Amino acid sequence: MQTLAAFQYNFAQSLTAPPGTTANAFAAQPAFAVYRNTVTKSCIDVLQANYPAVERLTGEEWFRAAAAIYVHETPPDDPVLLRYGATFGGFLARFEPAKGLPYLPGVAQLDRLWTEAHCARDEAALDAAAIARLAPEKLAVSVLYPHPAARWAWFADAPVFSIWARNRMEQSAENETWEPDWKPEGALLTRKHDTVEWINLDASAYAFLDQCATGGTLAQATNSALAAQSDADLQTVMATLLGAGAFSRMSITRSRQHRGLSWPLSLRARRAS
Amino acid sequence: MNPDADREMVPELTAGLGLKPQHYDAALACTAQGLWFEVHPENYLVAGGPRLKWLDAIRKHHPLSLHGVSLSLAADARPDTVHLSRIGNLVRQVDPALVSEHLAWSFWNGVYYPDLLPFPRTREALMRIASNISITQEALKRPIAIENPSHYLVVDGHDWSEIDFLAELTRRTGCGLLLDVNNVYISAQNLGFDAEQYLDSVPARAIMEIHLAGHSADHNSETALLIDSHDTPVSAPVWALYSRLIRHAGPKPTLIERDGNVPAFGALMDERDRAAAVMLDPSAEFKSLAKAA
Numbered sequence A: 001m002q003t004l005a006a007f008q009y010n011f012a013q014s015l016t017a018p019p020g021t022t023a024n025a026f027a028a029q030p031a032f033a034v035y036r037n038t039v040t041k042s043c044i045d046v047l048q049a050n051y052p053a054v055e056r057l058t059g060e061e062w063f064r065a066a067a068a069i070y071v072h073e074t075p076p077d078d079p080v081l082l083r084y085g086a087t088f089g090g091f092l093a094r095f096e097p098a099k100g101l102p103y104l105p106g107v108a109q110l111d112r113l114w115t116e117a118h119c120a121r122d123e124a125a126l127d128a129a130a131i132a133r134l135a136p137e138k139l140a141v142s143v144l145y146p147h148p149a150a151r152w153a154w155f156a157d158a159p160v161f162s163i164w165a166r167n168r169m170e171q172s173a174e175n176e177t178w179e180p181d182w183k184p185e186g187a188l189l190t191r192k193h194d195t196v197e198w199i200n201l202d203a204s205a206y207a208f209l210d211q212c213a214t215g216g217t218l219a220q221a222t223n224s225a226l227a228a229q230s231d232a233d234l235q236t237v238m239a240t241l242l243g244a245g246a247f248s249r250m251s252i253t254r255s256r257q258h259r260g261l262s263w264p265l266s267l268r269a270r271r272a273s
Numbered sequence B: 001m002n003p004d005a006d007r008e009m010v011p012e013l014t015a016g017l018g019l020k021p022q023h024y025d026a027a028l029a030c031t032a033q034g035l036w037f038e039v040h041p042e043n044y045l046v047a048g049g050p051r052l053k054w055l056d057a058i059r060k061h062h063p064l065s066l067h068g069v070s071l072s073l074a075a076d077a078r079p080d081t082v083h084l085s086r087i088g089n090l091v092r093q094v095d096p097a098l099v100s101e102h103l104a105w106s107f108w109n110g111v112y113y114p115d116l117l118p119f120p121r122t123r124e125a126l127m128r129i130a131s132n133i134s135i136t137q138e139a140l141k142r143p144i145a146i147e148n149p150s151h152y153l154v155v156d157g158h159d160w161s162e163i164d165f166l167a168e169l170t171r172r173t174g175c176g177l178l179l180d181v182n183n184v185y186i187s188a189q190n191l192g193f194d195a196e197q198y199l200d201s202v203p204a205r206a207i208m209e210i211h212l213a214g215h216s217a218d219h220n221s222e223t224a225l226l227i228d229s230h231d232t233p234v235s236a237p238v239w240a241l242y243s244r245l246i247r248h249a250g251p252k253p254t255l256i257e258r259d260g261n262v263p264a265f266g267a268l269m270d271e272r273d274r275a276a277a278v279m280l281d282p283s284a285e286f287k288s289l290a291k292a293a
Helices: A004-016 A032-050 A052-058 A060-073 A088-094 A104-118 A128-132 A136-140 A160-168 A203-213 A218-228 A234-244 A268-272 B005-009 B021-029 B050-061 B081-094 B123-140 B162-173 B181-191 B195-200 B236-249 B265-280 B282-292
Strands: A142-146 A151-155 A185-190 A197-201 A247-252 B015-018 B037-039 B064-067 B098-102 B105-108 B111-117 B145-147 B176-180 B207-212 B254-256
Touching: A004 A032, A004 B105, A004 B111, A004 B123, A032 A052, A032 A060, A032 A104, A032 B111, A052 A060, A052 A104, A052 A160, A060 A088, A088 A104, A104 A151, A104 A160, A104 A185, A128 A234, A136 A142, A136 A218, A142 A203, A142 A218, A151 A160, A151 A203, A160 A185, A160 A197, A185 A203, A185 A234, A197 A203, A197 A234, A203 A218, A203 A234, A218 A234, B015 B265, B021 B050, B021 B265, B050 B064, B050 B081, B064 B081, B081 B123, B098 B207, B123 B162, B145 B162, B145 B207, B162 B176, B176 B181, B181 B195, B181 B207, B181 B236, B195 B236, B207 B236, B236 B265, B236 B282, B254 B265, B265 B282
Parallel strands: B015 B037, B015 B254, B037 B064, B064 B098, B098 B145, B145 B176, B176 B207, B207 B254
Antiparallel strands: A142 A247, A151 A185, A185 A197, B105 B111
């Protein structure tokens, strides 16, 4: 008598092996194909749902063929299929038939960040007024913490954000010829309320947010922004990030190392509007 | 102490619907008496965001049922501890009227197979599954209902019929049954057994819930397999089996499942109302079916 474990081992093996290649008698029944097809199709359906902009760019047939290869290499290891496909972007970067679309892995990354933002923890976005009330010397040593749903990325080689945003929309003019401005881009995805929203980030805003995420003070974040872009407009950077809901909490450090660093701006006038 | 006092706290469930995201607004607004909704907990195992908000809003208006597809109770392994505790958190969060799982496996050696896979119903399997159900019920602090899955494959080595196996599990663990009438119908067709006989031998007291759904013929197979596709309305033979079951078992909370070709909310409510009518008077359905035939 076959043990339960042996049955499952053989069954699982037959699910993924090419038809007709296993010695398991049950796998020879036409009915076995029902299980084989359901398992593979469910995984591909999930990837298609999780990577809508990638599918839109490649077409459904191409997408499902590529997804079938990925599913075979990397089957789900967690029943929460909303999170399945974490490495799909990396797979596309290595996938020879995708070489003609060098921005595709970045588009997949943004689809993935959308899902992460969509199911992240709830927290209120930091109110810009709370920042505006602070004296400049306090601002310099303040730390802003990214919102749990905030996700950001930088694409140095292609306007990935513009390509993604256009293909993420439910409807866009399919027939219109569209040529993105071919330059580096940053992206910020946030969820201030129920809906995931996204905006373009320039190099200074991206560097600023990235520095905040490492626990840097606003003075340090400002230096990062200026290093990324010497003519950075820091008032606009702050207004953009706060307005999008990129932060959820703030604290004021007492560290001596920040003494002497000055906060170059007055945000008060602007915040009051 | 009045033995019925506890029972009065539990909302009276009549017929319910599987909740589809496109129907959230209609589902929230609907005031049909006894209406309840069912979801797969796996779709709500998130830290936050709109999904949990929707679910919380629904449960404030209607009783909710969590119908799991992934605890893999028939695997020769304990339920995954992390996964079980996530389900437990959701159960505490939404306090569902019903919790259910399947007599099947879907997780093995670190891989999740999104399907409900069969196994030989041996004594070894019985012991393992009884243990897994007990572990689950302890973690969730409530009895769960176990559903009969759809069958396609002839599996060798069964020591028990499915219904005897399920009945034994209810005796050993105190779990209930979720009887899927469509699964009984298509399994009977695919494997060649008598669906009426199966339903007549169900231990009626153990039934916590009934599922009704549509099926379709397999396009990929030259054999005449019926597939548990949930993409059509409930078929006439399944309605007939359902009224037979209600005559035998009495009214039980009944759910209409629909996953593909999802129609407008009103069309699903028509099916749901039909099930609610059968629960009140199963012979009326029987007569109307006889007249139609």
